[in-house]
Amino acid sequence: MLEVVCPWHAPIWSSLTSQTQHAHAYLFSGLPGVGKRRFANAFAAFLLCDTPEHAMACGHCRACLLREAGSHPDLLLLEPEEEGKAIRVDAVRQLVDFIGQTAQQGGRKVIVLHPAEAMNQNAANALLKSLEEPTRDTFLLLVSDQPSRLLATIRSRCRVQTLAAPSQADALDWLATAVPELQAEQHQALLIMSGGAPLRALELHQLDAIAMRQQVVADIKALIKQERSPSQVSDAWSKYPLELLLDWFCSWTLDLLKLHTGAQPVASNQDMDKVLGYVVRFPTAGQLMDWQGWLLAHRAMVQGKANLNRGLFVEALLIEWKKLLEKR
Incomplete structure (x- = not known):
């Protein structure tokens, strides 16, 4: 080849x-x-x-x-x-x-x-x-x-x-050619999830990441409404890649920090805009920074192939996430 x-x-x-x-x-x-x-x-x-x-x-x-x-x-x-x-x-x-x-x-x-x-x-x-x-x-x-x-x-x-990523327009054009069966908004969603890296977006498509992401967002909403427990959600995510889940939580946290400081009026993660708009009312900037530090430290552990108990780790992740909603 x-x-x-x-x-x-x-x-x-x-x-x-x-x-x-x-x-x-x-x-x-x-x-x-x-x-x-x-x-x-x-x-x-x-x-x-x-x-x-x-x-x-x-x-x-x-x-x-x-x-x-x-x-x-x-x-x-x-x-x-x-x-x-x-x-x-x-x-x-x-x-x-x-x-x-x-x-x-x-x-x-x-x-x-x-x-x-x-x-x-x-x-x-x-x-x-x-x-x-x-x-x-x-x-x-x-x-x-x-x-x-x-x-x-x-x-x-x-x-x-x-070797840098392409412009958003070039990346979307490339994805439209690589996976023509998807709609334009799906190309956009994959590109956002990949951090602007087209080949990573293609990998995510092959993982059926769009459907996975939709389920994760639905479970987060159910968790906030106390319709599901962290343990139940952890079980539902048993086959989802940990690095992908952590990438999403890191991206949501960055949105929360920007919303909290007024750096942006709405979340860039459009499928989580209402959730993040609700969550941002509770934690302080310091608490968000601590949460971001927790995520980054654990993402490094996952990337380093640390021997984590997957179920307990995801449950701990969700418990820490829920703590952001506690009134101080």
Whole structure:
């Protein structure tokens, strides 16, 4: 499969591929779902291609055919053995050995490492040595959602390229083409839930996130009206992704803070505008900040794959949410 960059990254792609010399290490960073992986894979294909055409891998030379078959000997894809797990030092030692080998096709060697922030401390230190002693015609492409989690010494030895999200209009146009069966308001809802990242919006569509979100909002309303208990709602959400639930609560809390300070007159989360307009009357700004801190701390734990009891955690989340409604 020929890798194609997302259209909103075309100017950066044009600038990068027009250069006659390339850095030995790149760090492609940006929000999840903006197309960093596509960009890195397309760049790897471009670097390995024998006869690039129009600043893209040709797709039909021997190097391209080997890569598309997943058998190019001079391309190494390095990622966790399981999603959400760490990249360990043994994997990076494999990378170091790969760097030390002669290119089997007689050209360049390319390593794509994703997500770079998944490296544990030992793995990061092992990688640093390779960055300090670059090998000719060997290119390391790091992809990261959270570059701040990387060692500063690793970041400083890479050419950092931020890949931003597109404008809302461009993102909606892309989604309309990618999922034409949805209505315009559904595209808008997915884009809001994804934080403006179109590929993440597409993933959410595949998770049926719109229906999930509708049920979550209905359950929140029932919880506030005391028609359902935190335990009952927790059971109903047993299969909903924790990161997604926490993202939604964080977004609602940001709306509450903006409403409380008068920074915005209505909630940006339109499906929760009435609920948030009601909730904001009760907590102080300090209580909202404390609640936001609780959410962010626990979101970091979930992202770090902490061993949480899911049912108890979601129930605690809902109990803390209800506390915002207590009269002080």
